[in-house]
Amino acid sequence: MDEKRQAGTSLASVGEFGLIGRLAQAWQGAAPCGIAHGNLGGLSPVIPPEGLRLGIGDDAAVIDVPGGKPLLVTTDMLVEGVHFLWSPERRRLLGRKALAVNISDIAAMGGVPAWAFLSIGVPAGANVEEVEELYAGMGEMAARFGVALAGGDTVRSDKWVINVTLLGLATKAPIGRSGGRPGDLILVTGTVGDSAAGLHLLLSEESMMAAGKGASESNEAHISEADRQALLLRHLDPTPRVAEAMALVVHGGVTAMMDVSDGVSSEVHHLCRNAGCGARIDLANLPISPAARRLARREGREVFAWALSGGEDYELIFTAPEERVPGLIDHVRRETGTDVTVIGRLTDGAAGIMAVYPAEKGGEAVPLAAKGYNHFR
Amino acid sequence: MDEKRQAGTSLASVGEFGLIGRLAQAWQGAAPCGIAHGNLGGLSPVIPPEGLRLGIGDDAAVIDVPGGKPLLVTTDMLVEGVHFLWSPERRRLLGRKALAVNISDIAAMGGVPAWAFLSIGVPAGANVEEVEELYAGMGEMAARFGVALAGGDTVRSDKWVINVTLLGLATKAPIGRSGGRPGDLILVTGTVGDSAAGLHLLLSEESMMAAGKGASESNEAHISEADRQALLLRHLDPTPRVAEAMALVVHGGVTAMMDVSDGVSSEVHHLCRNAGCGARIDLANLPISPAARRLARREGREVFAWALSGGEDYELIFTAPEERVPGLIDHVRRETGTDVTVIGRLTDGAAGIMAVYPAEKGGEAVPLAAKGYNHFR
Numbered sequence: 001m002d003e004k005r006q007a008g009t010s011l012a013s014v015g016e017f018g019l020i021g022r023l024a025q026a027w028q029g030a031a032p033c034g035i036a037h038g039n040l041g042g043l044s045p046v047i048p049p050e051g052l053r054l055g056i057g058d059d060a061a062v063i064d065v066p067g068g069k070p071l072l073v074t075t076d077m078l079v080e081g082v083h084f085l086w087s088p089e090r091r092r093l094l095g096r097k098a099l100a101v102n103i104s105d106i107a108a109m110g111g112v113p114a115w116a117f118l119s120i121g122v123p124a125g126a127n128v129e130e131v132e133e134l135y136a137g138m139g140e141m142a143a144r145f146g147v148a149l150a151g152g153d154t155v156r157s158d159k160w161v162i163n164v165t166l167l168g169l170a171t172k173a174p175i176g177r178s179g180g181r182p183g184d185l186i187l188v189t190g191t192v193g194d195s196a197a198g199l200h201l202l203l204s205e206e207s208m209m210a211a212g213k214g215a216s217e218s219n220e221a222h223i224s225e226a227d228r229q230a231l232l233l234r235h236l237d238p239t240p241r242v243a244e245a246m247a248l249v250v251h252g253g254v255t256a257m258m259d260v261s262d263g264v265s266s267e268v269h270h271l272c273r274n275a276g277c278g279a280r281i282d283l284a285n286l287p288i289s290p291a292a293r294r295l296a297r298r299e300g301r302e303v304f305a306w307a308l309s310g311g312e313d314y315e316l317i318f319t320a321p322e323e324r325v326p327g328l329i330d331h332v333r334r335e336t337g338t339d340v341t342v343i344g345r346l347t348d349g350a351a352g353i354m355a356v357y358p359a360e361k362g363g364e365a366v367p368l369a370a371k372g373y374n375h376f377r
Numbered sequence: 378m379d380e381k382r383q384a385g386t387s388l389a390s391v392g393e394f395g396l397i398g399r400l401a402q403a404w405q406g407a408a409p410c411g412i413a414h415g416n417l418g419g420l421s422p423v424i425p426p427e428g429l430r431l432g433i434g435d436d437a438a439v440i441d442v443p444g445g446k447p448l449l450v451t452t453d454m455l456v457e458g459v460h461f462l463w464s465p466e467r468r469r470l471l472g473r474k475a476l477a478v479n480i481s482d483i484a485a486m487g488g489v490p491a492w493a494f495l496s497i498g499v500p501a502g503a504n505v506e507e508v509e510e511l512y513a514g515m516g517e518m519a520a521r522f523g524v525a526l527a528g529g530d531t532v533r534s535d536k537w538v539i540n541v542t543l544l545g546l547a548t549k550a551p552i553g554r555s556g557g558r559p560g561d562l563i564l565v566t567g568t569v570g571d572s573a574a575g576l577h578l579l580l581s582e583e584s585m586m587a588a589g590k591g592a593s594e595s596n597e598a599h600i601s602e603a604d605r606q607a608l609l610l611r612h613l614d615p616t617p618r619v620a621e622a623m624a625l626v627v628h629g630g631v632t633a634m635m636d637v638s639d640g641v642s643s644e645v646h647h648l649c650r651n652a653g654c655g656a657r658i659d660l661a662n663l664p665i666s667p668a669a670r671r672l673a674r675r676e677g678r679e680v681f682a683w684a685l686s687g688g689e690d691y692e693l694i695f696t697a698p699e700e701r702v703p704g705l706i707d708h709v710r711r712e713t714g715t716d717v718t719v720i721g722r723l724t725d726g727a728a729g730i731m732a733v734y735p736a737e738k739g740g741e742a743v744p745l746a747a748k749g750y751n752h753f754r
Contacts, residue, residue: 008504019531022505026512065546068445073527075542077496079534119454119540127385128399135403150450154396157456158536163496165452165542169442 070170074105080160091130093236095137098162101261103145104240104314106168108259110175110249113242115150116142117165121157134162145242171249178274179255180319186271186279186344187325188287189244189316189332192264193303196310197292198235200299201228222298227291238314245316247335253324263311264343269353269370271319271346278351281344281368284358308355309371319346447547451482457537468507470613472514475539478638480522481617481691483545485636487552487626490619492527493519494542498534511539522619548626555651556632557696563648563656563721564702565664566621566693566709569641570680573687574669575612577676578605599675604668615691622693624712630701640688641720646730646747648696648723655728658721658745661735685732686748696723 011019065071076098080086084094099116106113118138122131131154142149147166180186201223241259248254256275258267264286272279286307296303320328329340355368388396442448453475457463461471476493483490495515499508508531519526524543557563578600618636625631633652635644641663649656663684673680697705706717732745 008506010504011499011501011508014505019505019508022509023512023531024526026509026516065442065445065448068442071442071448071544073492073494073542073544075494075496075528075530075540077498077530077532077534077538077540079498079532079538081535082533115450117450117452117542119452121454121456121538122388124388127387128391128396129385131388131396132399132403135400139403149401151452153452153454153540154400155454155456156459157454157538158458159534161454161456161498161534161538163452163454163530163540165450165494167448167450 070174072106072109072111072168072170072174073165074102074168075163075165076102076105078162078164084160086160090236091133092137092140094162095134095139096141096237097137098134098164099138099141099147099166100238100240101314102164102166103141103147103242104238104259104261106166107240107242107245108175108257108316109168109170110172110245110254110257111168111170112246113145113147113166113168113240115167116147117150117167118152119155119161119163119165120152121155121159121161123158123160124156126160145240171246172252175249175254175257175318176274177256177258177270180271180275180277180346181255181321182277182346182348183322184255184319184346185322185325185342186268186281186317186319186346187328187340187342188260188264188318189241189338189340190313191287191289191292192260192313192315193286193288193292193307193310194231194234195238195312195314196235196263196306197295197303198231198233199310199312200301200306201231201295202235223291223295227294230289230291231295235312238312240314241316241338243336244332244338244340247332248316248318248328250335251328251331253320253328255319255321257316257318260313260315260317261311263309263371264317265308265355265368266311266370267317268344268368271317272349272353275346276349278347278349279344279353279368280347280351280365281353281355282358283355283361285341285343287339287341287343308368447551449483449486449488449545449547449551450542451479451545452540452542453479453482455539461537463537467613468510469514469517471539472511472516473518473614474514475511475541476515476518476524476543477615477617478691479541479543480518480524480619481615481636481638483543484617484619484622485552485634485693486545486547487549487622487631487634488545488547489623490522490524490543490545490617492544493524494527494544495529496532496538496540496542497529498532498536498538500535500537501533503537515541522617548623552626552631552634552695553651554633554635554647557648557652557654557723558632558698559654559723559725560699561632561696561723562699562702562719563645563658563694563696563723564705564717564719565637565641565695566618566715566717567690568664568666568669569637569690569692570663570665570669570684570687571608571611572615572689572691573612573640573683574672574680575608575610576687576689577678577683578608578672579612600672604671607666607668608672612689615689617691618693618715620713621709621715621717624709625693625695625705627712628701628705628708630697630705632696632698634693634695637690637692637694638688640684640686640748641694642685642732642745643688643747644694645721645745648694649726649730652723653726655724655726656721656730656745657724657728657742658730658732659735660732660738662718662720664716664718664720685745 078098103113256271260267268279283304288303288307293303332338332340353368354365356365357363455475480490633648637644645656660681665680665684670680709715709717730745731742733742734740
């Protein structure tokens with residue numbers, strides 16, 4: 001066995017974001033001075049590495065193609081048993097979601113998705129129809145948002161692995177995470193926490209099934225079928241907010257934007273860290289669906305936890321100066337039918353990142369933990 | 378268990394290329410008419426899907442960014458246990474090679490590599506230093522060819538998984554696989570078969586080790602250390618032919634080009650299929666290194682098999698009209714020091730794809746089997 005493995009630094013001790021930072025350094029350490037012209041046979045290369053306007057650490061990279069519009073690129077890897085279970089009923093939904101989460105990243109930069117590259121690892125015992133169902137699901141999502149399948153790789157592996165790289169183009173200037181300023185309001189599209197509620201339902205139904213009881217015998221039987229379906233679909237079949245992002249870009253005034261993939265808490269921390277700001281989030285203002293509230297009440301769960309830390313809502317969270325906010329909210333609702341809600345405000349960095357409880361829960365302001373989903377803890 | 382799995386079409390029965398075709402159809406079947414404008418909130422999208430000039434089936438996709446140079450994109454997934462073993466001595470080399478094979482794809486289109494996106498699946502028990510070594514290897518290769526790390530994803534998985542998506546820019550017009558015409562000569566850079574010879578050495582040394590004998594007791598002890606190192610490095614640390622590709626592009630006259638990743642046989646079949654041509658390959662002319670010849674002789678192996686079917690040489694194979702060939706060969710040698718060899722000629726499609734044995738082996742012409750490496754057979 002590999003003894004060095006025991007002696008080294010555990011992934012859990014540095015966490016996902018710590019790891020990313022160290023890896024960028026490992027790469028950089030080996031890359032002293034850009035292009036080695038000697039290796040190009042004396043020909044000077046066409047593109048300077050400066051084409052990379054925005055690299056690691058946002059929803060998508062921004063590349064300035066000489067003479068062209070800024071290119072947006074995002075990539076995501078999904079592994080069976082870690083990110084999904086490979087079940088016959090859900091292959092098509094899995095395909096849809098695998099592309100949707102990448103489309104969401106492009107939208108969160110203010111861009112339009114365009115070209116997808118798919119690498120999939122397929123177990124030797126799988127059959128062609130299984131892979132086709134996955135692709136058909138991706139194709140449905142692609143058709144809805146005008147994405148072309150442009151390339152990929154198909155390899156053998158023990159477990160299913162899906163890697164999507166999606167390219168898009170910025171419509172106007174790409175919107176990063178770092179443009180927020182103290183005083184800007186923080187807004188979110190749609191509702192947050194539904195995906196976590198749906199996951200909760202899914203897991204409890206599955207454990208009921210495993211215990212030999214039908215879903216109808218579980219606690220969830222007390223939830224209306226409409227609530228159940230709505231919450232499950234928010235988790236299994238999220239809709240990327242491309243139309244809302246376009247409406248925001250066209251209206252103008254957005255200073256920073258991300259999608260809610262890890263949870264509102266985690267995303268607020270990103271927006272603050274990148275801008276050197278603090279924040280106050282009013283928990284009473286979090287847009288939480290009646291269905292999620294009902295489920296939380298019946299399960300004895302804290303609905304704020306789902307909204308703040310659940311993640312995978314794929315809503316847009318963004319900041320804008322206060323005077324632009326009413327117009328933005330109106331414009332998005334008119335163009336897309338989607339509600340946009342003010343959930344807080346960026347503050348001076350020294351004020352920290354605080355969550356304010358609703359008056360009926362005491363109205364206390366407490367530090368907001370950045371407990372989004374972290375793959376290595 | 379999943380009963381449909383038994384009833385479906387096995388991957389082995391369609392093969393890797395058959396699967397790719399069916400998947401493209403599954404995707405297309407779901408994508409009736411490009412962009413659904415309704416989903417973009419009434420805003421017409423910035424890019425038409427027609428930007429995709431060349432999709433699945435070449436070394437890299439070609440995308441026409443509005444106003445910009447053609448973008449080249451390639452992606453490759455490597456899985457532990459299928460494509461590599463995760464050993465402490467070879468992590469850095471693995472990182473180098475994972476990037477090198479993608480750089481080779483960009484070079485094979487006549488482009489310059491630029492921006493890399495890395496997704497890696499990391500086992501829970503791994504430590505940070507292991508991942509850093511992998512990245513450091515990639516960084517070395519990146520520095521050599523001016524590639525910037527532009528983004529990626531880091532996830533947990535059972536086995537190590539490495540997915541590289543590499544973007545580059547075409548220098549002049551991208552060079553695809555379909556431009557060859559009957560009468561064009563077929564040429565290859567450097568030598569072919571060394572990587573397969575290196576893999577043979579590696580596997581026999583490893584089986585010796587497993588049997589408790591040192592490498593020095595094995596047959597390979599009869600090979601000079603210089604030969605051994607040269608062949609192992611061709612397999613473990615390939616150099617993408619970026620400089621040679623640039624020299625070819627600058628000189629002009631190349632009608633079709635690929636890299637030799639699956640083996641000369643397989644690549645010749647690709648060049649012929651895409652152009653509707655046949656081919657005659659003169660086995661006597663295959664550029665095979667003295668080291669590979671010596672190893673084949675001592676091992677009682679057919680050196681042509683390594684050259685034709687071994688793959689992973691990452692040389693360039695290309696076609697050009699006969700009158701341009703002397704100038705091309707001279708130019709590449711002068712600019713890069715690399716030899717280029719004529720190995721055959723494209724013929725009329727009806728003539729088939731034939732291999733001609735050397736005179737001392739009878740001079741017979743036999744159909745050339747397309748037995749490159751295929752992941753699912």
